Amino acid sequence: MQQLTDPFGRSINYLRLSVTDRCDLRCFYCMPEGFKDFEVPEHWLTPDEIERLVGVMADMGLSHVRITGGEPLVRKGIEDIVGRVASMPGIRDVSLSTNATRMNKMAETLRAAGANRINVSLDTLDPERFKSITKGKVDKVLDGLAAAKAAGFDPIKINAVVMKGLNEYDVEDLLDYCIDNGFTLRMIETMPMGETGRDAIDHYVSLQDVKKRLKAKYDLIPAVNSVTGAGPARYLQVAGTDTMVGFITPMSEHFCETCNRVRLGCDGTMYMCLGQEESFSFRPLLRKGIPDDELKEALMHAIALKPERHEFTEKPEKVIRFMSMTGG
Ligand code: SAM
Numbered sequence: 001m002q003q004l005t006d007p008f009g010r011s012i013n014y015l016r017l018s019v020t021d022r023c024d025l026r027c028f029y030c031m032p033e034g035f036k037d038f039e040v041p042e043h044w045l046t047p048d049e050i051e052r053l054v055g056v057m058a059d060m061g062l063s064h065v066r067i068t069g070g071e072p073l074v075r076k077g078i079e080d081i082v083g084r085v086a087s088m089p090g091i092r093d094v095s096l097s098t099n100a101t102r103m104n105k106m107a108e109t110l111r112a113a114g115a116n117r118i119n120v121s122l123d124t125l126d127p128e129r130f131k132s133i134t135k136g137k138v139d140k141v142l143d144g145l146a147a148a149k150a151a152g153f154d155p156i157k158i159n160a161v162v163m164k165g166l167n168e169y170d171v172e173d174l175l176d177y178c179i180d181n182g183f184t185l186r187m188i189e190t191m192p193m194g195e196t197g198r199d200a201i202d203h204y205v206s207l208q209d210v211k212k213r214l215k216a217k218y219d220l221i222p223a224v225n226s227v228t229g230a231g232p233a234r235y236l237q238v239a240g241t242d243t244m245v246g247f248i249t250p251m252s253e254h255f256c257e258t259c260n261r262v263r264l265g266c267d268g269t270m271y272m273c274l275g276q277e278e279s280f281s282f283r284p285l286l287r288k289g290i291p292d293d294e295l296k297e298a299l300m301h302a303i304a305l306k307p308e309r310h311e312f313t314e315k316p317e318k319v320i321r322f323m324s325m326t327g328g
């Protein structure tokens with residue numbers, strides 16, 4: 001069987017599948033203010049096209065799919081896409097990255113469709129600061145998280161981009177909230193994705209410093225119960241609780257050598273690396289109806305383009321896409 005292995009010997013078994021580049025929030029580090037240049041619906045891969053491509057990839061060793069965006073819950077019929085991916089032979093794990101604003105209404109349906117786990121973006125619990133970062137209401141997110149917990153998503157991971165002068169000192173409140181709810185907290189360094197991300201880089205905080213601060217307040221021990229999977233976060237555990245604290249440090253300590261993933265934009269463009277330009281467009285091939293063996297060849301060709309590592313630190317100007325386009 002042909003396997004998806006890149007030129008550096010890394011097996012690609014994880015796909016981040018973006019189902020839309022639209023979003024009901026406007027996190028300043030992700031989407032430029034007033035941005036309207038969204039992909040036209042005719043270019044979105046249809047559920048059938050998604051099912052076909054994921055099916056062929058599953059045949060080549062893909063086992064994990066994370067559905068993301070933009071905000072995946074704003075795509076109409078998202079439960080259908082989740083259901084199709086989750087029932088694909090070979091796919092062992094389907095998760096969602098969401099801002100949770102619509103989870104209150106959709107948690108049960110998505111859980112029933114086969115999504116097991118969610119990652120939710122939440123940078124602060126403070127309503128004013130949440131509004132200034134995202135233009136949205138934090139209560140909706142907290143209601144969504146409560147609904148997701150009730151629906152049985154497990155684990156639930158909170159992703160916080162930590163930014164100097166904005167939410168740097170909200171991390172302790174977020175951690176207490178996670179301890180109370182049995183959630184995992186993961187902190188992310190801002191990345192220079194497109195213009196918006198480069199603005200955010202002015203707020204860059206090294207998570208090594210945040211870790212030192214947290215260690216002074218909490219008893220953080222090496223993680224025993226691993227919620228980690230093959231992802232990029234490095235975890236500590238709050239002693240006496242199930243709560244994990246993860247640090248995702250693409251800038252201060254990159255983790256490219258263990259990268260197992262590619263990203264598919266909602267228009268069918270596959271991006272080989274978050275921080276590099278290499279990509280391959282699958283939409284024309286899918287719409288031409290090429291047979292499976294040719295689609296497999298195209299996938300091998302695409303994976304052969306995967307670069308060894310990102311260059312965020314050396315060349316922050318390099319990536320002109322922003323996160324909502326790539327599928328964060
Ligand atoms: N809308 C969903 C959400 O917010 O979780 C999924 C898509 S969002 C693009 C995925 C993740 O990318 C979020 O956790 C967000 O915080 C992160 N992100 C977006 N722009 C970023 C940047 N410039 N640097 C670091 N993380 C970023």
Ligand code: SF4
Pocket residue numbers: 023024025026027030031069070071098099121134323324
């Ligand atoms: Fe939307 Fe997620 Fe980007 Fe925020 S980070 S604007 S919630 S896609």
